[in-house]
Amino acid sequence: MKTDFLVIGASITGVNVARELKQRFPDATVAVIDKENGCARHSSGRNSGMLDAGFSWQADSLKARFCKQGNQQLTQYCESNNIPVNKCGELVIARDGDELSSLDELQRRADGNGVKLEQVSARQAREIEPRAKVHEQALFSPTSVSVEPVSVMKQMEQDARDMGVKFYYGTSYLRKAGDEFITTLGTVQANYVVNCAGLYADQIAQEFGFAESYRMLPLKHNYLVSSDVPGAFRTHITAAADLFGSYPGVHIVLGVDGKAKLGPAVKPALWREQYHGTDGFHPFEMSKVVGVGIGQMFQGGREICKTCLQRFAGSAHSRLTTAGERLVEGIRANDYRDWVRPEIQAQLVNTETHRMVSDFVVEGDARSMHVLNTVSPVFTCGIPLAGYICDQIAAATGE
Numbered sequence: 001m002k003t004d005f006l007v008i009g010a011s012i013t014g015v016n017v018a019r020e021l022k023q024r025f026p027d028a029t030v031a032v033i034d035k036e037n038g039c040a041r042h043s044s045g046r047n048s049g050m051l052d053a054g055f056s057w058q059a060d061s062l063k064a065r066f067c068k069q070g071n072q073q074l075t076q077y078c079e080s081n082n083i084p085v086n087k088c089g090e091l092v093i094a095r096d097g098d099e100l101s102s103l104d105e106l107q108r109r110a111d112g113n114g115v116k117l118e119q120v121s122a123r124q125a126r127e128i129e130p131r132a133k134v135h136e137q138a139l140f141s142p143t144s145v146s147v148e149p150v151s152v153m154k155q156m157e158q159d160a161r162d163m164g165v166k167f168y169y170g171t172s173y174l175r176k177a178g179d180e181f182i183t184t185l186g187t188v189q190a191n192y193v194v195n196c197a198g199l200y201a202d203q204i205a206q207e208f209g210f211a212e213s214y215r216m217l218p219l220k221h222n223y224l225v226s227s228d229v230p231g232a233f234r235t236h237i238t239a240a241a242d243l244f245g246s247y248p249g250v251h252i253v254l255g256v257d258g259k260a261k262l263g264p265a266v267k268p269a270l271w272r273e274q275y276h277g278t279d280g281f282h283p284f285e286m287s288k289v290v291g292v293g294i295g296q297m298f299q300g301g302r303e304i305c306k307t308c309l310q311r312f313a314g315s316a317h318s319r320l321t322t323a324g325e326r327l328v329e330g331i332r333a334n335d336y337r338d339w340v341r342p343e344i345q346a347q348l349v350n351t352e353t354h355r356m357v358s359d360f361v362v363e364g365d366a367r368s369m370h371v372l373n374t375v376s377p378v379f380t381c382g383i384p385l386a387g388y389i390c391d392q393i394a395a396a397t398g399e
């Protein structure tokens, strides 16, 4: 196969990069390969589908830069393609007096990021969400909405096909061979490679000489689904103090159908795609992942140790429901029996700072671009992030 652009990964990042490339270079050939038999089989089709409003991110981050715009563009995209959007908003609460200062900091960040966030009293908060346990004050984000990720991805893939992008499924990228690329479909001659391989992006980037100081620490996220009827909760509900660390605290998130989920439970995955038990057992990956986890903890990764202790220990069913009880009234363990299918986050660790990488990372040169640390909220940011990736390609190639 010969192509101008070879995109690895038919996902929110890969499909949007392909669409953007085709828009900027209509005469160029763009091929997307994915090792699975369809698009969005990993994070992009398994996530919560919440379009983050962008109020909580540090102003100097790519997350802050793209979240508000991504939220607006994806909401509009869904509306214009008749894809349902649940405009439920998000209530951010203080659970006690100590958490009131977190509300102030979030308001400051929201103002800095130009994101609408309304200050509400405890009474007003209970009008918005009668079950919320609010201490004195809360914040309401009207633009936090929910969509169904697989429907979004199907539409985006179809748009890309209509623009002339070619998709090759069941096709794994294997390695570089000089100026050519070996895949399970055969050898590909491509002028430019864009690596959007999610959980494998660091590995591919390292083959090209990038991402040298990053290692993958795949973290499995799991939510309990509520047996309450849709509408039993009216908004997403989050505690303000839980929005500052690398990982969100336990929150209530609503689907596009109004059904609620409680979570996440976070556990290390022993290999990159260890969704269940021994599925896809990969001893080589397991030795690397365990090595990275243990190695970083011993080399002073205080934040990693803290996250492990706080989050992994708090992941049992009973601890999730107990954390849920601190947020809202009427959480009964019996109503939260089933887990939704798990998702694995492509979390990178920086081997120089021994910290979990917080922001998205894009590295590349005149031959290839690599999209790394595609953690939440990449789904929200997908459209503008693709524009940024294409700007980086243009700058690197002088096009």
Ligand SMILES: Cc1cc2nc3c(=O)[nH]c(=O)nc-3n(C[C@H](O)[C@H](O)[C@H](O)COP(=O)(O)OP(=O)(O)OC[C@H]3O[C@@H](n4cnc5c(N)ncnc54)[C@H](O)[C@@H]3O)c2cc1C
Residues within 6 Å of the ligand: 008, 009, 010, 011, 012, 013, 014, 033, 034, 035, 036, 039, 040, 041, 042, 043, 044, 045, 046, 047, 048, 049, 050, 051, 052, 171, 172, 173, 174, 196, 197, 198, 199, 200, 201, 221, 222, 264, 343, 344, 345, 374, 375, 376, 377, 378, 379, 380, 381
């Ligand atoms: C529990 C959870 C909930 C989340 N909820 C939200 C949310 O509500 N809102 C939000 O904005 N974000 C959310 N996210 C984050 C979001 O889902 C991801 O950041 C995003 O989907 C990542 O997309 P991606 O394009 O980078 O990678 P992926 O979707 O992981 O896709 C990578 C693709 O590359 C392919 N691939 C890998 N290796 C190869 C290879 N060698 N050859 C060929 N193909 C290959 C894979 O098959 C896959 O299709 C959530 C994350 C988690 C963990």
